[in-house]
Amino acid sequence: xxxxxxxxxxxxxxxxxxxNFSYATNDYSETPNIYLDTVDLGFPGILPVANKEAVKSALxxxxxxxxxxxxxxxxxxxxxxxxxxxxxxxxxxxHKPMGINGYxxxxxxxxxxxxxxxxxxxxxxxxxxxxxxxxxxxxxNRSGIPLIEIxxxxxxxxxxxxxxxxxxxxxxxxxxxxxxxxxxxxxxxxDVNISLMKEDxxxxxxxxxxxxxxxxxxxxEAIEYExxxxxxxxxxxxxxxxxxxxxxxxxxxxxxxxxxxxAVDYKYFLEPNMPPIKLTKEFLDEIRSQIPMxxxxxxxxxxxxxGLSRYDATTLVKEKKMADYFEETIKDGTDAKLAxxxxxxxxxxxxxxxxxxxxxxxxTPAMLVSLIKMVNDGKISSKQAKEVLYKVLEEEKDPVTxxxxxxxxxxxxxxxxxxxxxxxxxxxxxxxxxxRKGRNVFDFFVGQVMxxxxxxxxxxxxxxxxxxxxxxx
Amino acid sequence: MKYLDLTxxxxxxxxxxxxxxxxxLIKESIDKAHQYQEEYNSFVTILDEAKHxxxxxxxxxxxxxxxKDNYSTKGILTxxxxxxxxxxxxVYDATVVQKLNKSGAVLMGKTVLDELAMGDSxxxxxxxxxxxxxxxxxxxxxxxxxxxxxxxxxxxxxxLGSDTGDSVRKPAAYGGVVGFxxxxxxxxxxxxxxxxxxxxxxxxxxxxxxxxxxxxxxLKGKDERDMTSLPDNDEVYVSGLENDIKGRKLFYxxxxxxxxxxxxxxxxxxxxxxxxxxxxxxxxxxLGFIVExxxxxxxxxxxxxxxxMCISCAEATSNNANLTGILFGLPGKGNxxxxxxxxxxxRGFSExxxxxxxxxxxxxxxxxxxxxxxxxxxxxxxIVDKINELFKEYDGLIMPSSEGVAPIINSKKDKLSDRYLxxxxxxxxxxxxxxxxxxxxxxxxxxxxxxxxxxxRQFEDGLTLNMAYKIESVLGYKGQVAKGVK
Numbered sequence: 003x004x005x006x007x008x009x010x011x012x013x014x015x016x017x018x019x020x021x022n023f024s025y026a027t028n029d030y031s032e033t034p035n036i037y038l039d040t041v042d043l044g045f046p047g048i049l050p051v052a053n054k055e056a057v058k059s060a061l062x063x064x065x066x067x068x069x070x071x072x073x074x075x076x077x078x079x080x081x082x083x084x085x086x087x088x089x090x091x092x093x094x095x096x097h098k099p100m101g102i103n104g105y106x107x108x109x110x111x112x113x114x115x116x117x118x119x120x121x122x123x124x125x126x127x128x129x130x131x132x133x134x135x136x137x138x139x140x141x142x143n144r145s146g147i148p149l150i151e152i153x154x155x156x157x158x159x160x161x162x163x164x165x166x167x168x169x170x171x172x173x174x175x176x177x178x179x180x181x182x183x184x185x186x187x188x189x190x191x192x193d194v195n196i197s198l199m200k201e202d203x204x205x206x207x208x209x210x211x212x213x214x215x216x217x218x219x220x221x222x223e224a225i226e227y228e229x230x231x232x233x234x235x236x237x238x239x240x241x242x243x244x245x246x247x248x249x250x251x252x253x254x255x256x257x258x259x260x261x262x263x264x265a266v267d268y269k270y271f272l273e274p275n276m277p278p279i280k281l282t283k284e285f286l287d288e289i290r291s292q293i294p295m296x297x298x299x300x301x302x303x304x305x306x307x308x309g310l311s312r313y314d315a316t317t318l319v320k321e322k323k324m325a326d327y328f329e330e331t332i333k334d335g336t337d338a339k340l341a342x343x344x345x346x347x348x349x350x351x352x353x354x355x356x357x358x359x360x361x362x363x364x365x366t367p368a369m370l371v372s373l374i375k376m377v378n379d380g381k382i383s384s385k386q387a388k389e390v391l392y393k394v395l396e397e398e399k400d401p402v403t404x405x406x407x408x409x410x411x412x413x414x415x416x417x418x419x420x421x422x423x424x425x426x427x428x429x430x431x432x433x434x435x436x437x438r439k440g441r442n443v444f445d446f447f448v449g450q451v452m453x454x455x456x457x458x459x460x461x462x463x464x465x466x467x468x469x470x471x472x473x474x475x
Numbered sequence: 476m477k478y479l480d481l482t483x484x485x486x487x488x489x490x491x492x493x494x495x496x497x498x499x500l501i502k503e504s505i506d507k508a509h510q511y512q513e514e515y516n517s518f519v520t521i522l523d524e525a526k527h528x529x530x531x532x533x534x535x536x537x538x539x540x541x542x543k544d545n546y547s548t549k550g551i552l553t554x555x556x557x558x559x560x561x562x563x564x565x566v567y568d569a570t571v572v573q574k575l576n577k578s579g580a581v582l583m584g585k586t587v588l589d590e591l592a593m594g595d596s597x598x599x600x601x602x603x604x605x606x607x608x609x610x611x612x613x614x615x616x617x618x619x620x621x622x623x624x625x626x627x628x629x630x631x632x633x634x635l636g637s638d639t640g641d642s643v644r645k646p647a648a649y650g651g652v653v654g655f656x657x658x659x660x661x662x663x664x665x666x667x668x669x670x671x672x673x674x675x676x677x678x679x680x681x682x683x684x685x686x687x688x689x690x691x692x693x694l695k696g697k698d699e700r701d702m703t704s705l706p707d708n709d710e711v712y713v714s715g716l717e718n719d720i721k722g723r724k725l726f727y728x729x730x731x732x733x734x735x736x737x738x739x740x741x742x743x744x745x746x747x748x749x750x751x752x753x754x755x756x757x758x759x760x761x762l763g764f765i766v767e768x769x770x771x772x773x774x775x776x777x778x779x780x781x782x783x784m785c786i787s788c789a790e791a792t793s794n795n796a797n798l799t800g801i802l803f804g805l806p807g808k809g810n811x812x813x814x815x816x817x818x819x820x821x822r823g824f825s826e827x828x829x830x831x832x833x834x835x836x837x838x839x840x841x842x843x844x845x846x847x848x849x850x851x852x853x854x855x856x857x858i859v860d861k862i863n864e865l866f867k868e869y870d871g872l873i874m875p876s877s878e879g880v881a882p883i884i885n886s887k888k889d890k891l892s893d894r895y896l897x898x899x900x901x902x903x904x905x906x907x908x909x910x911x912x913x914x915x916x917x918x919x920x921x922x923x924x925x926x927x928x929x930x931x932r933q934f935e936d937g938l939t940l941n942m943a944y945k946i947e948s949v950l951g952y953k954g955q956v957a958k959g960v961k
Binding site: 040044046047048049050052081083084085088089090091138274275276 | 545546547553555560563565566567569664665666667668669671672673699700701702703789790792793795796797798799801802803812813816836839840841844848
């Protein structure tokens, strides 16, 4: 058996108005070559201009990943020739990344692991290429889009851990609002470094890099295939070659692209066209203050302080706006468990059924609070509340109006219920005997009351009265 | 009719007095350009259709000018005098071109340079050698060769060049005209084809210091497209020219300016050059300047040229990596993209350029970078620190602009001789430190123009121009054009 060692390099495009070093629009389009500028095409004489929003976003994620930030922002050039790189170099950061020595806490199977972050740097995306038999097409829409690259230490040990980390990282990015992080649009991509070592070995084995995997499922498949492949090679006495491989998602295998021995020397040097930008404490503090409470912290808060199950907590924090909605609902003391139940059952069901987002529905946290309060005050039953909630969501009217319209209210009047109970008991004398013998007919009596009151009798009160009246006889 | 050998403000007067029209000036300029083209080869492109259509009142309104062919001009061929860009028509105007157009100046032609601005001779452009208007057997110097020649020939009263090592100030010296590059960042580089970004400056050739000041006032300013451009200031350079300079202190470097420092002290040309320089110093003193001799560590001076080569070649190899023939420029042939790029670059660059790229690539390689590229950057810092320290006491550095008169075409020089190594390369100090630096005609040696150079403190373009203006007034070569040109 071998110990698996995995390090990830995750690229994520930032959602800024303009590109990283030009004034062209940063957006996705099916129409090629519409979002571009002289800079993104690498014409002679162009100069890069740093995008403040991109710098802020990169620093924000670096902070959220508990990284140390630099004293100034500088960029470097990474030099290589490829048709998707119009300038002949990529502007990136090698000397002073936006963040170093960070970590992210990740929960894997109910256990917390700490994933160390080597660095986070800001760079630019390349153009995209479409290859055909006789020719290739270049689309420069993507050229120059701001990209952050997050590099982990080789500290992950299974595909499960790798995926858990990617999910957690994605959530940090989404919570911070710097990217939509959609893998299907290539906004989040991943390189996997993977090696095997003997359980008792002290040095890492030879690593293989699998380039540019664009979905988490494929990352999982690639890792699992590669573990299998490397295990076989090692078991049969072979050695692993240091190389770059690609993952083919049709046969789920990895294939060698190039050996690392003839690796390119990128000849990094300081980008001379962008003078260093000093980072003041005020500037950094302002960015830090914009980082919301993140998923991991919220899960722990919900479990430890609000008494939710991990399952419910995890469901609520999946999306920041859902978590915010939940927190808004309970901010004035509404019971967290009740709120969580309503949200994770009916509200979430509605969202799934109609494929809408939490911020698109009519039901506001305040309405949910008023509904829960009506139940707590005994004004309506929870069964009624359920009905009201559905109507609120579907008819887009507030709960009070729905309650009025349906004419539903709870019968709280002791006399009214009592006289009804007496009548029912009188009509069902044999059943009282059965009840006394221990047969469970209690619910039948409650049911009868509900039937007569069209469900409007307060169930707790009803049960109490039935008990009293039986005992009287 | 002959107006274009005048200075900008003289031409302005004539235009304002309606003694000449802008259309007549443009015609004269284009006619002269054609007339001298075969002999001197100043232009890559002469814009026969150039027109004036601007209503406004700026000093340069209606006046034709020439532009080095490494400034991006929308819809106008821009070759950087390289085969790889021999068909390149840009889609945008450089910031300086926009500013000149907005001021009503009329672009009449794009001038020849050393290929990609890498060179000091004006002989390596893809359309041939640019010759010196004072003597056709000689070079005008580079890399802004055609711009220097067009001003010296009286084709235009001013022309833009670019200065990475001395590429405006040296050809200005060989051509007997004024060459100025302001502080790094004073003028936006957006649209200037990058050679070495940390050293590249916009510069210009004029026939007077005042004209250089006018242009600086028009061209300066913050550009959202150039992060290294300096914030706008309210200084109007042309209005500070008359300021009193009495008591201003200048220094020159002993190791460069005294004949005793040279191994060969019998060279007549060198002696005459240095004599001319010391005569200028004397005149400066008479003007009220205090001029002192300062000694600088010879090792540091010897390191100027090699450091410059390391830094400029390194940046150049990266800056020119966009020239692949994929999106623009000479289309390459081949079965895959690598072959296509390889072919375009093989055919597109001369051997001379390839040599510089290889040097640049070599000094940036992982195993060499610290020893070569980064050490060169450290030397650069040491030199700049030294000069800045001297600038605490002195207002300017005054030096001969060149190691001699314009050399004969294709003559060999010993690049390691002290004369070439230091006297021929000290102007790079102005690029290392981003200092404002101006070359002024100061007389003749063997019938050919020689020049002095004045370099001032970073950001003090106003004072530098002010001091140069005063010095110019006692030298007597203002408004000079090449003698003997028909």
